[in-house]
Amino acid sequence: MRWSKTFIHTLRQDPADAEVVSHKLMMRAGLISKVAAGIYNSLPLGWRSIDKMSDIIREEMETAGAAELVMPAIQPAEFWEESGRWAQYGPELLRLKDRHDREFCFGPTHEEIITDIVRRSIKSYKQLPVALYQIQTKFRDEIRPRFGLMRGREFLMKDAYSFHADAEDLDRTYRAMEKAYCRIFERCGLGYTPVEADTGNIGGSESHEFMVLADTGEDAIMACPSCGYGANVEKAQTGSISPAPPWPLAEGDAPSEVRTPEMRSVEEVAEFLGVDPAHLIKTMIFESDEEFVAVLIRGDLEINEVKLKNHLDCTHLQLASEAKIEQITGGAQGFSGPVGLEGVRIIADPTVMDLKQAATGANTLDTHLVGVVPGRDFKPETVVDVRTASAGDPCPSCSEPMIEKRGIEVGHIFKLGSKYSEKMRCTFLDAEGKENPMIMGCYGLGVGRTVAAAIEQNHDDKGIIWPLPLAPYEVVLVMLNSDKPEVVEAAEGLYTQLKEAGFDVLFDDRPERPGVKFNDMDLIGFPVRIVAGARGLAEGNIELSLRSGGEKTLVPISDMVETVRKTLDEIRAQLPQ
């Protein structure tokens, strides 16, 4: 392709509305442009990278035994009503009506449709398993889209679904998908880590996320350097947390009230009372779908809302407002406690119940209770792990301290079980002639997000440094001094040769000044650069260099095709095939 014939428009400055580096660079390099919040054009250059990403995904999906299909973006509400998600899904689901007033949605995911497809055709265990995938545009009306392709509302996703006669068979496909995902990210040259994950509102039993490691990642990951355990903080377990230090105050038969004016934070209260923050019972009032709950955690720890949400099995969960807290506890925010608290369920983290003596809010303004004994002075309805893991906590499998990393969730695989197949009666007859719901898995991968993550991980202050497999063009041929006929002749000739040799090459044939061309070349980040200019050609040479670094080499024009081939082979040799 010739630069003059395609559509590449780079920006000199960072766009005002871009914050993270991948977003800035994708805009500046002319890969994407914005249409509305979270909605982007994929421009020719950007689309080439996305297309290459898609092809890698296709190859690995086929290897994993999945067949490609495409389902509609617009889906009738009836399927969603069948699965129960029409009511469950919040405003994130874009709902629309056709001219006959029939209800539809723009698909945020395709469990319902795929389940319908499979239930129509598959009737016997002999026809299982089935695995299907598509690469298709999704729409999720995210509360807050951000960071360009990192979290768009409209985005390209690969979603695969598998159907099985039993859990063991699902496990085989799940492992095959896990492996396919690893290969996809490895082939792109990305640093990633699979982690245990929460299933969110997709549902199911087991789930892993694939995280591309990047400081700008939106997700926190707890990882164990010694045994390799890794989990999203939302999901992360910990080994046993060290107990609170010995209680430094006198022990009584009942809690006693202490005035603590204006002291709302754990630190303030602990210091004032002369106890450790770990001696405090932090009491948080949450509002879920239909009720309020009081959640207790040790003062030095944090509540994990995802764990709590899963325990409560609710779709919405938020901290109660100040007014509600006063109404429920009878005291002001910051002075809540479990002693004498009635009318709400009390849920306690095990670390709270381990306390021998504790201090907590008295449900009265400016007052705390000390000498509180869990089990004696209050009894929670349930004791369950609702703690957020943090760096330094012991690993749940080997007890070594864990570290925290940040990552971009580029893939997420789930064991769905029979959640959808039961509701939608997607069943098969087993060898005994008995009807069973199929066991399902689903496997998502953000295509554009992975490309954005690749940039996040591969750039310098001049621009993108594409991993070869995702580069919009593997090779750029830059023609300098286009006013000199001998240069034009040589560059045109070389371009023809490179094309005929089958290389993925872009020919920068613009009559721009050298500085402009060099800067664009660095910004876009083509892996292999060939520069043809009067200076080198005077000696019969053309320059070759790599975006990733290293020296420029002078290559006789007649050897260039062979040199490019060798260079590309060397780069490819570094990547898994």
Place this chain on the structure above:
RNA sequence: CGGGGCGUAGCUCAGUCUGGUAGAGCGCACGGUUCGGGACCGUGAGGCCGGAGGUUCAAGUCCUCUCGCCCCGACCA
């Protein structure tokens, strides 16, 4: 939805506090000089100052309402 910020030329921004007839740099067009790391000189085109109301002799600037965009939180590929 809660909190914060921003909408002025194609892009990045000044001008808004203190009201007085619209600015810069880049880009674009034309002419000239340049030509291996975003050149220089000259000339020029380009604006309903996001939109609607209001206050005022006068509004980009003050007030009210709206729409859009960005950032922090809850959601997620």
